Amino acid sequence: MIHTKSYLQGLKSLIGIRSPALALAASFIALGAIFKQAGFSLEQSVASSLFTYALPGQLVMTESYLLGASLINIFISVWLVNFRFYPMTVALMPALQHKSQPRWKYYLSCHFLAVSSWLIMKDGYKKIDKKYRLDYWIGIGSGTLSSAVLSTLFGYLISDYLNNNMMIALAIVNPVYFLCMMIGAMKNIKTTVAIIIGIILGPLFYLTIPEWSILIAGFIGGTAAFLMKGKNNDI
Amino acid sequence: MTSSSIVLIIIITSVATYISRVLGVLTSERLSIKSKIFSWFNYVAYSILAALISRMIIFPAGALLESTLLIRLIVIAVCVAVFIFSKKNLVLPTMLSFILLTLLSDSY
Numbered sequence: 001m002i003h004t005k006s007y008l009q010g011l012k013s014l015i016g017i018r019s020p021a022l023a024l025a026a027s028f029i030a031l032g033a034i035f036k037q038a039g040f041s042l043e044q045s046v047a048s049s050l051f052t053y054a055l056p057g058q059l060v061m062t063e064s065y066l067l068g069a070s071l072i073n074i075f076i077s078v079w080l081v082n083f084r085f086y087p088m089t090v091a092l093m094p095a096l097q098h099k100s101q102p103r104w105k106y107y108l109s110c111h112f113l114a115v116s117s118w119l120i121m122k123d124g125y126k127k128i129d130k131k132y133r134l135d136y137w138i139g140i141g142s143g144t145l146s147s148a149v150l151s152t153l154f155g156y157l158i159s160d161y162l163n164n165n166m167m168i169a170l171a172i173v174n175p176v177y178f179l180c181m182m183i184g185a186m187k188n189i190k191t192t193v194a195i196i197i198g199i200i201l202g203p204l205f206y207l208t209i210p211e212w213s214i215l216i217a218g219f220i221g222g223t224a225a226f227l228m229k230g231k232n233n234d235i
Numbered sequence: 236m237t238s239s240s241i242v243l244i245i246i247i248t249s250v251a252t253y254i255s256r257v258l259g260v261l262t263s264e265r266l267s268i269k270s271k272i273f274s275w276f277n278y279v280a281y282s283i284l285a286a287l288i289s290r291m292i293i294f295p296a297g298a299l300l301e302s303t304l305l306i307r308l309i310v311i312a313v314c315v316a317v318f319i320f321s322k323k324n325l326v327l328p329t330m331l332s333f334i335l336l337t338l339l340s341d342s343y
Contacts, residue, residue, distance in 0.1 A: 165340045177327055221282030
């Protein structure tokens with residue numbers, strides 16, 4: 001059902017100098033503390049990270065809850081914030097396909113998709129035998145998701161000990177990790193162009209169309225890179 | 236709101252998030268890694284992530300709002316330099332970012 005060696009190889013991405021564990025821990029510890037302050041129970045906080053596992057969406061959920069937004073409004077705002085997962089999944093899953101793998105594994109393991117797991121997978125999948133790439137992905141995903149869930153639990157429990165300065169400092173760790181990973185991904189000219197246009201247009205569009213800024217900036221940056229002359233890259 | 240409505244909100248948030256992931260799997264089913272559509276999605280995904288990260292740094296939400304843009308940019312610049320000069324070590328810059336921002340927030 002699962003190729004143990006590839007699974008463990010994926011799980012091992014949590015250790016070593018390229019580990020995402022600190023970045024995940026910082027952001028989900030902060031989230032656990034935010035849940036506690038918002039009046040969520042411990043079980044609810046853990047369940048949210050386990051079943052949603054998408055930081056910006058979970059923050060939108062908490063904010064909307066505190067503002068007393070309607071369920072339909074919460075659904076729409078979360079859907080919009082997390083819609084980036086759609087292009088991210090399409091940009092990843094075809095690389096993991098193999099006829100020997102059952103379909104249900106794709107439908108379950110797509111839950112592991114997040115910025116960190118996506119960047120790690122994109123960085124390393126070529127080294128893995130095509131047949132077992134999905135198992136490698138499940139290894140990365142179960143490791144990163146578990147880190148997020150455990151950190152939420154920990155953050156909830158220690159929230160009284162986190163002062164304001166620590167909350168601010170925890171919030172910078174994730175963007176720093178993401179940015180370093182992105183710089184590491186700039187291995188060819190077309191991907192580099194896509195990334196640089198995104199970096200410039202994201203904040204710029206945020207000033208006029210905050211909800212759609214990320215998606216539209218990415219659409220423009222990605223299309224511009226795609227239309228550029230030269231060979232297309234699959235990582 | 237009551238506790239049951241929190242549970243409902245968590246379920247709704249999880250479903251709203253899973254939809255995008257599962258639609259991605261559905262779209263991928265017949266998509267070859269060699270196709271042009273895959274390439275386009277690939278660049279769009281990278282560009283969306285870049286836009287998101289840049290927005291998180293320049294127009295943050297939550298706790299980071301209490302730091303100034305200048306301090307954030309200094310921390311980011313130092314950490315990216317450490318990342319590049321440490322042969323792409325990620326643990327060092329992430330740890331350093333926390334320490335630097337704690338120190339800088341204390342002194343301003």
